[in-house]
Amino acid sequence: MYLVWLCLFLIVLPNISFSQSDPIIAKSDDKLVKIFRRKEPRPKILEFDYTYLPDVHVDGTSETLGNSSADIKSNIRASLKVKIPFILKPNFKLLGGYNFSTEIFTFRDAQGMHASYYNDLNGRSLTSTSVSMFMKKNFTKDKFLYGFLNAGLHSDKIAFSETTDQFKSNIAFIYVKNTSPISQMGYGGGFGYIFGGPIIFPIMIINRTFSEHWNLEALLPQAINFRYTFSDEMYLIFINEINGGSYFLRNPTVEGFDRVTLQRSAFIPRLRFEREIYDFIWFGLDFGYNVPINLYLGEPRKSKSDAVVMFDNSPSFIFNFSFFLVVPKKILYKASKPR
Numbered sequence: 191m192y193l194v195w196l197c198l199f200l201i202v203l204p205n206i207s208f209s210q211s212d213p214i215i216a217k218s219d220d221k222l223v224k225i226f227r228r229k230e231p232r233p234k235i236l237e238f239d240y241t242y243l244p245d246v247h248v249d250g251t252s253e254t255l256g257n258s259s260a261d262i263k264s265n266i267r268a269s270l271k272v273k274i275p276f277i278l279k280p281n282f283k284l285l286g287g288y289n290f291s292t293e294i295f296t297f298r299d300a301q302g303m304h305a306s307y308y309n310d311l312n313g314r315s316l317t318s319t320s321v322s323m324f325m326k327k328n329f330t331k332d333k334f335l336y337g338f339l340n341a342g343l344h345s346d347k348i349a350f351s352e353t354t355d356q357f358k359s360n361i362a363f364i365y366v367k368n369t370s371p372i373s374q375m376g377y378g379g380g381f382g383y384i385f386g387g388p389i390i391f392p393i394m395i396i397n398r399t400f401s402e403h404w405n406l407e408a409l410l411p412q413a414i415n416f417r418y419t420f421s422d423e424m425y426l427i428f429i430n431e432i433n434g435g436s437y438f439l440r441n442p443t444v445e446g447f448d449r450v451t452l453q454r455s456a457f458i459p460r461l462r463f464e465r466e467i468y469d470f471i472w473f474g475l476d477f478g479y480n481v482p483i484n485l486y487l488g489e490p491r492k493s494k495s496d497a498v499v500m501f502d503n504s505p506s507f508i509f510n511f512s513f514f515l516v517v518p519k520k521i522l523y524k525a526s527k528p529r
């Protein structure tokens with residue numbers, strides 16, 4: 191029974207970690223709508239991602255340290271995400287999650303009189319470990335509130351004895367209404383690091399099913415996805431999203447500064463192919479383009495305008511492989527009534 195409730199909960203909970211892979215659509219007795227619902231992606235329970243960005247040139251500018259340049263030979267990112275249910279009541283749901291990720295930059299051909307930060311950052315593991323909470327509170331049949339909180343430590347050397355500069359959090363609340371059996375719209379606000387540095391931003395959700403094959407899933411300003419459904423076992427998704435990160439560098443990195451953070455963000459349009467391997471076992475392949483927005487070294491809790499070193503890096507291709515587990519069909523279709 192507990193697993194059945196988990197499946198029902200995952201069906202109606204969006205992935206507000208700023209990736210709208212599980213949209214929420216109103217229930218309906220319409221036969222065509224039921225077909226649409228059965229062809230939606232099944233909720234992910236566990237996911238592993240590996241991302242690779244190849245060679246790109248970068249120029250550094252600093253009023254204190256002068257100009258510099260280097261090649262980023264590669265930028266590798268890996269992450270693991272797990273979801274766990276806590277409260278599963280008809281009008282209130284609470285889901286927890288654990289996220290772990292690591293990122294490594296490899297530099298070469300560094301140039302500049304005071305450009306030792308390239309060598310110091312070279313091959314250093316930038317780690318994030320965080321917990322998430324997802325909340326859904328029903329007000330009426332078609333109106334509800336989503337809440338999302340993510341909090342964790344982000345550093346090149348995570349230590350629980352000194353958390354102030356390592357700690358980062360993201361929070362969002364969205365009021366949503368099912369406008370029809372095949373569409374919904376919501377408004378809200380959030381605070382987070384989707385552009386690298388901390389920012390308060392408005393949020394808008396738009397989900398729309400156009401046909402048996404085409405869907406729009408948007409979580410503005412962070413992502414707009416168009417999904418083409420070949421079958422309930424295979425999808426092609428055109429993703430447009432902003433991806434960011436912020437890491438406190440505990441080890442000495444920049445001459446003359448004891449405390450420094452690395453901030454990055456980019457706009458990433460990409461094409462994603464997802465395919466079932468066996469029932470609940472899936473894989474995904476991504477190919478896209480990384481268009482930098484920000485990349486800089488700065489002091490903790492200071493803005494981009496106060497950056498110690500600003501980097502101007504070229505766009506590059508981006509490749510991603512993911513392996514994930516979803517709710518098994520037998521459990522999902524037995525637990526949920528067709529909508």
